[in-house]
Amino acid sequence: MFAAIDFGLTNIDIVVLDPESHTERFATLPGAGSVDMPQLERAIAWMGHRPEAFVRIGVTGGQHRKLPDTIGQTPIVKVDEITAIGLGGLHLADKKQALVVSAGSGTAMIAARGHHTQHTTGSAVGGGTLQGLGKLLLGTSDAQQIDHLAQRGNSNVPDLTLIEATGGALGQLPADANAVNFGRFARPGTSATREDIAAALVVMVGQVIAVIAINAARAEQLDDIVVVGHLVDLPSVRKVLDTVAGYYGASIVIPPRPGFATALGALITIMQNQVDTACG
Numbered sequence: 001m002f003a004a005i006d007f008g009l010t011n012i013d014i015v016v017l018d019p020e021s022h023t024e025r026f027a028t029l030p031g032a033g034s035v036d037m038p039q040l041e042r043a044i045a046w047m048g049h050r051p052e053a054f055v056r057i058g059v060t061g062g063q064h065r066k067l068p069d070t071i072g073q074t075p076i077v078k079v080d081e082i083t084a085i086g087l088g089g090l091h092l093a094d095k096k097q098a099l100v101v102s103a104g105s106g107t108a109m110i111a112a113r114g115h116h117t118q119h120t121t122g123s124a125v126g127g128g129t130l131q132g133l134g135k136l137l138l139g140t141s142d143a144q145q146i147d148h149l150a151q152r153g154n155s156n157v158p159d160l161t162l163i164e165a166t167g168g169a170l171g172q173l174p175a176d177a178n179a180v181n182f183g184r185f186a187r188p189g190t191s192a193t194r195e196d197i198a199a200a201l202v203v204m205v206g207q208v209i210a211v212i213a214i215n216a217a218r219a220e221q222l223d224d225i226v227v228v229g230h231l232v233d234l235p236s237v238r239k240v241l242d243t244v245a246g247y248y249g250a251s252i253v254i255p256p257r258p259g260f261a262t263a264l265g266a267l268i269t270i271m272q273n274q275v276d277t278a279c280g
C-alpha cells in the first residue's frame with residue numbers, strides 16, 4: 001500500500017492506494033496548526049494500518065519538510081507542494097496542461113505542463129479569508145455555514161453594480177455585474193441581511209481568484225484553468241467562478257474530489273519515485 005498526506009493550514013487530506021485491490025480511500029481531518037510526528041501518527045492511525053503496512057508514505061503541504069525521513073522502517077517521502085498541486089490537478093481533470101489553481105486557505109497558481117510544474121502567481125485571498133472575514137462580518141468561521149447563508153443572499157445589496165457605477169455594461173461585463181465589492185456600505189444608511197453579506201463575501205473571494213487565474217492563464221498561454229482545493233467544495237464559490245468564466249469566455253474546470261488534488265499529486269509522485277530530492 002501507498003499513502004500520501006497533504007498537511008494544509010486548514011485541513012489534512014489523506015489518500016491511500018492499495019495497488020493489489022485497486023482501491024483508493026480518501027479522508028480529511030482538521031489541521032492541527034503544526035506538522036510533526038504526532039500529527040503524522042494521527043493521520044496514519046486514521047488509515048487503520050501500522051506504518052510498516054506502507055511501501056512509502058508521501059507528505060506534502062504546510063511545513064511537511066520538518067518531518068523525519070522514516071517512520072519505523074517506512075520511508076517518508078517529501079514531495080514539493082507545487083509539484084503535487086500541478087500533477088494532482090492535471091490528473092483529476094484529465095488534462096495534459098493547464099493553469100492549476102489551488103484554492104485552499106490561500107491561493108496558489110501553478111502552470112502545469114505534463115510533469116513540468118511552476119509556481120506562476122497566487123493570492124493571499126483564499127478559503128482562509130472567507131473564514132476570517134466570515135468571523136468578523138457574520139460571527140462564524142464555519143465555511144459550510146457561510147456557504148449556506150451565501151446561497152440564500154443577494155450580493156448586489158452590499159456591492160455596487162456597473163449600472164450604478166457607469167450606467168450600463170462595460171466591455172464583456174453585463175450591467176448587473178458588480179463594480180465595487182461591498183461599496184454600498186460606504187454610503188450612509190446601508191443595511192443588508194447576513195445572507196446578503198455572506199453572498200458578497202463569497203463573490204469577493206471567488207472573483208479575486210477567478211480574475212487573477214484568467215489573466216495568469218492568458219499570460220502563460222494555457223487554455224484551461226483547473227481549480228482544486230477544498231474552497232471549491234462550496235457550491236456558492238463554484239457558482240462565482242462559473243459566472244466570471246462566463247464573462248470572459250474562459251475555461252474554468254472544477255474536477256471531482258478537488259480537495260484531494262494535492263494529496264493525489266503527492267501519491268502520483270511517490271508511485272513514480274520522482275521525489276523532490278532537494279528537500280528530501
Ligand SMILES: Nc1ncnc2c1ncn2[C@@H]1O[C@H](COP(=O)(O)OP(=O)(O)O)[C@@H](O)[C@H]1O
Pocket residue numbers: 007008009010011012031061103104105106126127128129130131143144228229230231232233234259
Ligand atoms: N468542511 C470544511 N472544513 C474546512 N474548510 C472547508 C470545508 N469546506 C470548505 N472549506 C474551505 O476550504 C478551505 C481550506 O482548503 P484546503 O484545500 O483544505 O486548504 P489547505 O490545504 O490550506 O488546508 C477553508 O479555508 C474553507 O474556506
Ligand SMILES: [Mg+2]
Pocket residue numbers: 006007008009011013061104262
Ligand atoms: Mg491542502
